Structures are given as C-alpha cells and as structure tokens.
Amino acid sequence: MFLALWYYLHGYVMITVSGFSVERFVNMATFRGIYLWNIQPKGSSIQMNVSSKGYSLLKECAEKTGCQYHIVRRCGLPALIRKYKKRKILAFGILFFVAALYTLSSFVWTIDIEGNERIAKEDILTACENVGMSAGKLKWNMHTDEVTQKLLETFPDISWVSVSIKGTNALVKIVEAIPQPEMIDKVTPSDLIAKKDSVIQSITTEAGTPIVQSGDVVKKGALLISGEVIIAAGEEAEVGREYIHARGTILGKVWYNLEESVPLQYTEKMYTGEEKKDKSIMIGNTILNVIQPNMEDSTYDKEKTSVNQFAIGDFKLPVAYIQETYKVYEIIQKQRTKEQAKKELENKLKQKAEEIAEGEIENIDIIYKIEENNVIATATITVMEEISEEQKREENTAYENKEEL
Amino acid sequence: MHGGILKRNVVNALELPKEVILNLPFISLTGKEELIIENYKGIIEYGDEIMRVSTAVGVLKIEGKELLLKQLTSECIVVTGSIKGISFLT
Numbered sequence: 001m002f003l004a005l006w007y008y009l010h011g012y013v014m015i016t017v018s019g020f021s022v023e024r025f026v027n028m029a030t031f032r033g034i035y036l037w038n039i040q041p042k043g044s045s046i047q048m049n050v051s052s053k054g055y056s057l058l059k060e061c062a063e064k065t066g067c068q069y070h071i072v073r074r075c076g077l078p079a080l081i082r083k084y085k086k087r088k089i090l091a092f093g094i095l096f097f098v099a100a101l102y103t104l105s106s107f108v109w110t111i112d113i114e115g116n117e118r119i120a121k122e123d124i125l126t127a128c129e130n131v132g133m134s135a136g137k138l139k140w141n142m143h144t145d146e147v148t149q150k151l152l153e154t155f156p157d158i159s160w161v162s163v164s165i166k167g168t169n170a171l172v173k174i175v176e177a178i179p180q181p182e183m184i185d186k187v188t189p190s191d192l193i194a195k196k197d198s199v200i201q202s203i204t205t206e207a208g209t210p211i212v213q214s215g216d217v218v219k220k221g222a223l224l225i226s227g228e229v230i231i232a233a234g235e236e237a238e239v240g241r242e243y244i245h246a247r248g249t250i251l252g253k254v255w256y257n258l259e260e261s262v263p264l265q266y267t268e269k270m271y272t273g274e275e276k277k278d279k280s281i282m283i284g285n286t287i288l289n290v291i292q293p294n295m296e297d298s299t300y301d302k303e304k305t306s307v308n309q310f311a312i313g314d315f316k317l318p319v320a321y322i323q324e325t326y327k328v329y330e331i332i333q334k335q336r337t338k339e340q341a342k343k344e345l346e347n348k349l350k351q352k353a354e355e356i357a358e359g360e361i362e363n364i365d366i367i368y369k370i371e372e373n374n375v376i377a378t379a380t381i382t383v384m385e386e387i388s389e390e391q392k393r394e395e396n397t398a399y400e401n402k403e404e405l
Numbered sequence: 406m407h408g409g410i411l412k413r414n415v416v417n418a419l420e421l422p423k424e425v426i427l428n429l430p431f432i433s434l435t436g437k438e439e440l441i442i443e444n445y446k447g448i449i450e451y452g453d454e455i456m457r458v459s460t461a462v463g464v465l466k467i468e469g470k471e472l473l474l475k476q477l478t479s480e481c482i483v484v485t486g487s488i489k490g491i492s493f494l495t
Contacts, residue, residue, distance in 0.1 A: 003476075022451065023447075023448045023449060023450060023451050026448055026451065026477065027447040027448055030447075030477055030478065030479050031479055033479060035476075035477070035478055036474070036476075036477040036478075037474070037475060037476045037477060038473065038475060039451070039473065039474030039475075039477060040453065040473045040474070041451070041453045046451065048474075
C-alpha cells in the first residue's frame with residue numbers, strides 16, 4: 001500500500017518484455033535491486049511495472065539476456081504533471097479556486113449568539129461591531145480578547161463571555177448573571193404615603209400608626225400609615241416614641257377621565273383581490289430586485305410572503321430569496337350610525353381603561369356628545385387600587401396633613 | 406538434508422529461526438489467493454498457470470489460475486491468483 005503510493009509519487013513505467021528467456025531477465029533485474037511488480041503474461045510477452053529509476057538500469061539486463069522491452073506507458077504523478085503542464089487554463093483554474101477558497105474563508109460571515117435571554121441580540125451585535133467584529137470582516141482583524149473585554153464592559157449583566165471563531169462562523173457564548181432578588185426592607189424607619197388622589201376604602205395596618213380612616217379623601221403624597229409609634233404606659237402618659245417600618249394595605253377609589261372620539265364618516269381600505277407577486281434576491285443587506293411589478297396607477301400594500309434563507313447544512317449563507325405580494329386596495333367612504341359609533345367608543349374606552357387601571361375597575365360612566373361629524377365620549381372610570389407607597393422617614397419629613405394629627 | 410547435522414541440532418536446541426540460519430525458503434500462503442516466498446533464489450519459469458521458483462531446497466512449482474507476480478524484490482516474491490497446488494521438485 002505505502003510502497004504503491006511511493007512509486008506512484010515517484011513515477012513508474014509500464015513495460016512489456018519479450019524474448020527467449022524472460023525469466024532470466026526478471027531474475028537479473030531483481031538481483032540488481034530493481035523493484036518489479038504486477039508482472040503478468042500478455043500473449044507471448046510479459047507486462048510489468050518498474051520504477052522510473054529502475055528503468056534506466058534495465059538496458060544492461062536486456063542486452064545480457066537477449067530480451068527486448070517496450071514502454072507501454074508512463075504512469076504516476078510525474079507523468080500526470082507532464083500531461084497537464086500544457087493545460088494552462090486548468091492550472092489557472094486550480095490556482096483561482098484555491099485562492100478564492102482561501103480569501104472567502106478568511107472572512108467571518110455569520111455571528112451567532114448563544115445564551116442571551118434578557119439582553120437583546122441586536123445590542124450584543126452592535127457592541128461587537130464597535131470593536132470591529134461584524135459579518136463580512138476579515139478574520140485576522142478580530143481579536144476575541146478585545147470583544148470579550150468590551151462585552152463585559154458594556155453589559156454588566158453578563159457574567160461570562162466566550163468568543164470563538166470557527167471557520168467563517170463567530171460564536172459568542174454568554175452567561176447572564178442571575179438577577180439579585182429585591183430585598184424587602186423591614187428595618188429602615190419609613191412611612192406609607194398615597195401615590196394618587198383618592199378616597200380611602202379600606203385600611204389594614206400591619207405595622208405602624210394609621211393616620212387616615214376609610215372614607216377619608218387624600219391627596220397625592222399624603223401620609224397614610226406613619227412609622228412613628230407612641231409608646232404609652234397606662235392610659236395617657238407618653239413614655240417615648242419609636243420609629244419603625246410601616247406596613248399595611250390601603251385600598252382607595254381612584255377616578256380617571258378619558259376621552260375618545262369617532263367620526264361618523266370615515267374611509268376604509270377595501271382590497272380588490274387583485275394581487276401581484278414580486279420576487280427578489282437579498283445578498284447581505286442589499287436587495288436585488290430586477291423585475292418589479294407596475295403599480296403606478298393603484299394604491300397598494302406590500303406584504304412579505306416568504307423569506308428563504310439559503311444554507312449549506314447549518315451554515316447560513318448571506319443570500320435570501322424573498323417573495324412579496326402587492327395587494328391592491330381602494331379607499332371607500334363609509335358612514336356609521338350614532339348607535340354604532342357609541343358601541344365602538346364604548347369598546348375603545350373599556351380597552352383603554354383596562355390599560356391604565358392598576359386595580360379592579362368598579363364602574364365606567366360614559367357621556368356621549370355629538371359634535372358636527374364626530375361622536376365624542378367622555379368616561380369617568382372608578383378603580384379600586386392599592387394606593388400606598390413607601391417613603392423613608394427622615395427627621396424633617398413634612399406632610400400635608402400634619403395639622404390633622 | 407540441508408545444512409550439517411551439528412548446525413541443525415544447534416538450531417533445533419536453541420529454537421532459532423531456521424529460514425535465516427539454514428537459508429531455507431519461507432513460504433506463507435493466505436487462503437488460496439496469495440503466496441509469499443521469502444529467501445528464494447530465482448524464477449525459472451513464469452506463466453499464468455504454472456510458475457517455477459528455485460529455492461535452496463529445490464524447485465518450487467506453483468500451479469493455479471491467473472497467476473500474477475504482484476511483487477518481485479530480491480528478498481521475496483508475492484504471487485496472487487487462485488492457487489491450486491504447490492510442490493517441490495527435487
């Protein structure tokens with residue numbers, strides 16, 4: 001096996017030997033150290049392979065034994081090279097192929113990011129780009145250490161980064177730090193204050209002195225539960241004051257005002273059903289769109305129907321085939337009745353109310369008004385909300401309702 | 406007998422490789438498709454059905470079909486093909 005490879009690389013000659021005593025010729029050649037192989041009879045003569053080096057020594061053997069030999073053909077790598085030497089374009093093609101392979105593989109074509117959950121992929125990519133790592137850049141100019149350093153600097157949330165370049169793929173592996181649980185502070189002296197104007201519905205105190213009662217009207221920032229506790233001995237005598245962390249649940253009614261309007265006359269898109277397809281190829285970020293449908297006279301919506309990314313195995317090529325559909329529409333004037341408008345407004349307001357309310361919605365009052373072409377609705381929404389908010393107690397904290405104490 | 410009796414006894418007693426000390430041919434046969442002869446003297450006859458090789462203990466006749474000399478060096482011969490029989494002609 002290895003011998004065959006050796007002789008293939010060095011070249012060998014296939015010859016036929018004829019004469020009275022081929023055996024003697026073979027013996028003589030062998031004893032002179034010429035390596036012969038694949039000896040087989042071919043009619044009256046014998047065909048065999050002999051190394052190029054050994055071939056030059058055969059002349060003497062042939063003369064002594066009275067045999068004749070002829071070259072059938074020259075084999076092996078040197079003969080092959082000689083044969084292809086004349087084919088310049090082939091050689092150029094091979095060189096071009098190798099060069100193209102080398103240059104194309106010295107770029108990074110894709111960047112994959114693994115392990116990010118909270119941090120957006122785009123943010124990481126931009127951070128990578130700032131240090132010079134982006135798709136389509138030379139591999140040699142990227143320093144994985146720098147990228148690692150940069151990523152750790154920009155995102156304090158990342159606890160471990162590994163950047164590796166494999167072939168034309170760059171892989172950024174990230175481990176995000178576990179978020180620290182919020183500590184519930186139960187020690188620092190603090191008060192509970194109102195975060196909204198409201199009417200107190202219920203108050204439950206866990207710690208501290210309640211200042212307000214249910215039914216009280218409070219303004220934003222008013223003290224609800226004080227962290228100040230008066231320690232009393234017996235009936236009246238005040239012994240001392242202690243400052244603790246006030247805790248409790250205060251539910252209050254909060255009102256919101258909302259306004260919405262809906263025109264009686266409106267326009268709507270009506271798709272005519274006429275569709276035109278557009279096919280294009282995207283290379284990197286540039287779109288090659290050779291043939292575009294003629295849409296000059298009509299209004300239309302453009303919709304991407306499919307994006308086919310070309311890939312070789314797992315490796316995504318920066319080439320994609322995009323199909324888009326142009327949907328033609330006409331603008332139609334429509335009229336709605338007052339009842340319809342009212343219903344629509346109600347739904348809209350309900351949706352809005354749910355968005356802004358932080359608690360349970362108790363009641364929605366809607367007043368409709370018709371003005372020219374519009375129906376205007378004003379809604380008052382009553383919501384039951386938790387209205388307390390913590391505030392650290394400082395020596396000089398002053399409250400609006402201090403006088404009421 | 407090839408080699409003196411004393412030499413033979415020594416080789417037997419010490420279990421030395423006979424093909425080296427007594428200059429005997431070393432023939433190994435793989436199935437019936439490959440025959441390796443080491444320590445031969447020369448080829449006497451060559452054909453694709455009969456092959457004769459001279460060795461130190463006489464002429465070795467190889468019979469078979471489509472015999473092919475796969476390799477030929479001064480130390481060994483490799484014959485492939487379908488071998489029917491080997492016999493010594495003294």
